[in-house]
Amino acid sequence: MIAVLWVVTLLAICGIGTATAAVSSKPKHISLAGTWKGKYSGAFSGTFTLHWTLKASRLTGSITLSNPSGKYAIGGSVHGSAISFGAVGVGATYTGKVSGKSMSGSYKSPKGGGSWSAHKTS
Numbered sequence: 679m680i681a682v683l684w685v686v687t688l689l690a691i692c693g694i695g696t697a698t699a700a701v702s703s704k705p706k707h708i709s710l711a712g713t714w715k716g717k718y719s720g721a722f723s724g725t726f727t728l729h730w731t732l733k734a735s736r737l738t739g740s741i742t743l744s745n746p747s748g749k750y751a752i753g754g755s756v757h758g759s760a761i762s763f764g765a766v767g768v769g770a771t772y773t774g775k776v777s778g779k780s781m782s783g784s785y786k787s788p789k790g791g792g793s794w795s796a797h798k799t800s
Contacts, residue, residue, distance in 0.1 A: 710737060713800045720792010728796060741765050
């Protein structure tokens with residue numbers, strides 16, 4: 679039952695809400711769509727590649743993690759410079775800030791949390 683509630687909570691975080699295709703940085707808009715590469719440390723440490731796309735006003739895509747190894751579906755939202763997204767397949771949620779072609783923040787998972795950072799590559 680607890681596992682079902684956890685999945686429902688993650689689906690709510692990942693699948694509900696609206697997202698924008700760009701984050702304002704002064705008058706210039708930086709598109710979140712594309713490829714981002716980053717690293718994370720804490721309960722889990724490693725690297726990741728994030729691919730964002732825009733579909734019907736929602737930010738969706740995939741994240742490829744080095745630990746736990748695999749590619750997972752993600753969904754998220756951006757409000758101003760605040761970003762939040764989740765990877766249901768690993769039970770992780772990420773929150774942080776976007777500034778230009780960089781973003782960083784913290785993550786939480788059933789086995790602990792830590793910090794992450796990424797930069798846009800394309």
